[in-house]
Amino acid sequence: MDAILAARAPGFAARALAALLLAAAGLALAEAPLPVRQVKVAGHALRVEVAATIEQRMKGLMFREKLGANDGMLFVFDEPGYHAMWMKNTPLPLSVAFVDGAGAILNILDMEPHTLDQHAAAGPAVYAIETNKGWFAKRRIKAGDKVAGLPKPK
Numbered sequence: 846m847d848a849i850l851a852a853r854a855p856g857f858a859a860r861a862l863a864a865l866l867l868a869a870a871g872l873a874l875a876e877a878p879l880p881v882r883q884v885k886v887a888g889h890a891l892r893v894e895v896a897a898t899i900e901q902r903m904k905g906l907m908f909r910e911k912l913g914a915n916d917g918m919l920f921v922f923d924e925p926g927y928h929a930m931w932m933k934n935t936p937l938p939l940s941v942a943f944v945d946g947a948g949a950i951l952n953i954l955d956m957e958p959h960t961l962d963q964h965a966a967a968g969p970a971v972y973a974i975e976t977n978k979g980w981f982a983k984r985r986i987k988a989g990d991k992v993a994g995l996p997k998p999k
């Protein structure tokens with residue numbers, strides 16, 4: 846009975862439509878493509894999508910079925926820290942490089958699909974770069990190597 850009364854209340858249809866449009870706009874914004882940037886990891890070009898908000902970082906590469914040979918995701922953290930990554934809902938095997946504010950790689954770890962194993966930075970990281978598993982090893986990229994083209998930390 847209350848639902849029927851609420852449905853007939855003045856302005857109900859307008860409020861309901863506004864709420865629906867707001868929800869749709871939020872969904873569209875959440876699904877908007879991430880900005881893309883070109884970085885150089887020890888001189889090797891890598892095209893990365895930039896995940897800079899909490900929501901973008903939380904989703905990361907979840908549910909992605911494929912990733913280009915020289916593509917990845919750059920996570921930009923709000924502050925330096927011993928950040929960690931995991932592979933929940935991520936079907937691709939990935940490697941992650943944690944990077945400090947000066948662009949130096951702290952450590953590189955391989956990650957297996959669909960796991961909750963924590964893969965943590967070896968020091969205070971401002972960035973993390975995820976790409977196809979083995980991408981760093983194939984290019985002999987190691988801790989201490991530099992990443993160029995990173996956005997300025999906040």
